[in-house]
Amino acid sequence: xxxxxxxxxxxxxxxxxxxxxxxxxxxxxxxxxxxxxxxxxxxxxxxxxxxxxxxxxxxxxxxxxxxxxxxxxxxxxxxxxxxxxxxxxxxxxxxxxxxxxxxxxxxxxxxxxxxxxxxxxxxxxxxxxxxxx
Numbered sequence: 001x002x003x004x005x006x007x008x009x010x011x012x013x014x015x016x017x018x019x020x021x022x023x024x025x026x027x028x029x030x031x032x033x034x035x036x037x038x039x040x041x042x043x044x045x046x047x048x049x050x051x052x053x054x055x056x057x058x059x060x061x062x063x064x065x066x067x068x069x070x071x072x073x074x075x076x077x078x079x080x081x082x083x084x085x086x087x088x089x090x091x092x093x094x095x096x097x098x099x100x101x102x103x104x105x106x107x108x109x110x111x112x113x114x115x116x117x118x119x120x121x122x123x124x125x126x127x128x129x130x131x132x133x
Contacts, residue, residue: 004103020115028076032076
């Protein structure tokens with residue numbers, strides 16, 4: 001019988017940049033000239049977003065688009081998505097690990113479902129799991 005080992009790792013900050021952390025929110029606030037209250041609107045909704053109780057669109061409706069803006073929700077969402085960057089060395093290591101038949105890879109993260117699904121598709125992360133798309 002072949003023994004299988006499971007390796008758990010995080011996505012944000014490990015194989016990809018962080019998705020929607022404080023640095024990314026600060027960059028968005030500066031880029032889109034968001035008021036100082038943005039972070040105070042974010043704080044009580046962060047867990048609901050991370051636990052899938054709010055979609056990204058619902059979250060943005062309450063934190064950014066709670067008032068008229070000079071930019072669209074699609075523009076803001078595109079900005080959020082553009083913050084996601086691969087860590088090439090980590091992805092190379094992940095590819096080597098995925099090639100080991102005795103190793104099961106599993107991810108943990110606290111990203112909202114919408115952003116996590118985007119990042120999985122954008123960076124082709126399913127190819128490392130052996131799971132079908």
